[in-house]
Amino acid sequence: MPNMSLKKNEMPSQAPDVRNKNFDEVALGYTEEMALDEAKRCLHCKNKPCVSGCPVGIHIPDFIAKVAEGDFEGAYKIITESSSLPAVCGRVCPQETQCESKCVRGIKGEPVAIGRLERFVADYHNKHFKGMPEKVKSNSHRVAIVGSGPAGLACAGDLAKRGYEVTIYEALHTAGGVLVYGIPEFRLPKDIVRREIDSLKALGVKIETNAVVGKAVSVDELLDDFGYEAVFVGSGAGLPRFMNIPGEHFKGVYSANEFLTRVNLMKAYKEDSDTPIRRGKRVAVVGGGNVAMDAARCALRLGADEVSIIYRRGESELPARHEEIEHAKEEGIVFRLLTNPVEIIGDEQGFVKAIKCVRMTLGEPDASGRRRPVEEKGSEHLIDVDTVIISIGTSPNPLIKSTTTGLETEKWGGIIVNEGGATSREGVFAGGDAVTGAATVILAMGAGKTAAESIDKYIKSKNK
């Protein structure tokens, strides 16, 4: 008999006023009992609507059936047929707009907690099985991958499983891309990322860190001189946008990328890190996406008295995941909605001392379909802050485009690809944020997988 409870099993987590002072993981994950109970809520619909909502097509009802039987390792095997980073996706996927949004149980009540179950299964496996996957016999074809973020890792994993000799070139000193420099420890512990990367290495994937493609070596050279038959570009969307308002150069103004990189990649929150960070007392984060929530929650954990999110539209327009917004609110982040910064004010030493904002009202819908925020006349006001973190989006880095012959991009910088991930340059494939602009981990992984399949076909057809 299925469990007909209308509600999901709650996932235990650290209490808000405890966790907002530490960098340990917020959510603690299901126990075995909770997982068994939740798995029994699945109705095993014949048409499996949830699978259609998953960018990598995980066989969701099948893995949940294994969980319900208590065969957690069997469930893990089913998930890893489709996903190379289950412990990561179980934590950071926006399930509420993907698989769970299609769940029949969600019509009356809450959908099955697919994300929490995925996380449980991956954590169970990582806890109980220390072994690593075995290297597949080499087919002696070589593929280079640019960037070790979710797109590159997914592409590398799928190619290595097919016998390709894969080398990933990573510009930073640690592999993982946004998983290590962007998403904070309390949302995605770095040990989990490391383990996923170690298992790729066990599959035979080589990772060259400190290698900036477009500087130390170009895509052209990878193909012409280094002997790779194909290149996958998963270089992400790393270029931060600023607002271009007066005062953005004062000390204490960060891009979210810089702030998060200092905290996450460089571990500036730890005592033994040499990397400095400003531990602001009153912090304003401009923007309403997941990255803004991450930055705000990091600032709070670094010891701020007040952290506010400044966003020019209203609550229902916030682009961040609902769960992230709720977590931020529970922890005490202040939301200053319908508010838009017009100037940052500094003191005599050049440090930030306030941010000048105006109030907004929502007018007619704009091109994006969202109601356009309009400034209220005479609503200028000052908010005292000592740190401002700008989190209004990123765009693709132009380094690859400017150094690769025949690579076509959109005006805003995104690499143009066909549905299989092939670019205008033969042998060069691309996916993830480098193609779409800033999106999600799982969409990037999906693009990496699609490209892996295309690369496999491309190399096979060339060597016929």
Next chain:
Amino acid sequence: MYKIVDKKVLNSTVTRMDIEAPLVARKAQPGQFIILRVDENGERIPLTVADYDREKGTVSIIFQIVGATTEKLNRLSAGDYIQDFVGPLGRATHTEGLKKVAVVGGGVGCAIAYPVAKKLHESGCEVHSIIGFRTKDLIILKDEFEANSSKLVLMTDDGSAGEKGLVTDALKRLIESGEKYDEVITIGPLVMMKFVCRLTKEYGIKTIASMNPIMIDGTGMCGGCRLTVDGKTVFACVDGPEFDGHKIDFDEAIARGSMYREFEREAHCRLMNGGKENA
């Protein structure tokens, strides 16, 4: 890990190291920089390429001991390894078509000015080098400049070597004496570069300044190295590090450079006191 194959103490506060980094040495050009991390907990710091040997696969860096990271680096010896070394980053110095150039270096900035002077000299350009130091004991690379310049002026603040005075005094004198430069290239402390640029602006001589702001990734990702040039925000790591000196907002760059001064002082003290705070 990257091996230190050679170490030379140039003066009491400046050291040269040759690092084995074949991928960087392959492409490095004067004007470009690298980013290194000394150890696992280290911060990422940018240092300009002082020289390179493509055959040996080595890149030379010259650094002044100014804080905890450079102090830690200086404690290593030939045969030791550093954790990370990435590059070449930034754009190379533009030297094509230049017939006569004044290279103005100050302090440890001379380490960066030197490969530029050398490249210009080797390409047949007439190079006048003006190098300035606080005092005699801090002079570096004088012979190297001499070998790559048709004119060399050495300045010290206290007159203990060369002439007493500032590099701007020497530059002004050369310009006034009728030397016609296609370009002035200046590398050194921000304040020095600011005054070099102010001087050359009066005479309408194009001037390139090499900036070295606070940076993390060096690939355009963090925006920490942003500067205002010609009223626009640019990133030193990808758009520079060299810019038209007459358009750089030096005062803003000077202010931004002091962002972590307190932190740096504390970190340096901790290291010098063997990890004990307030010792």
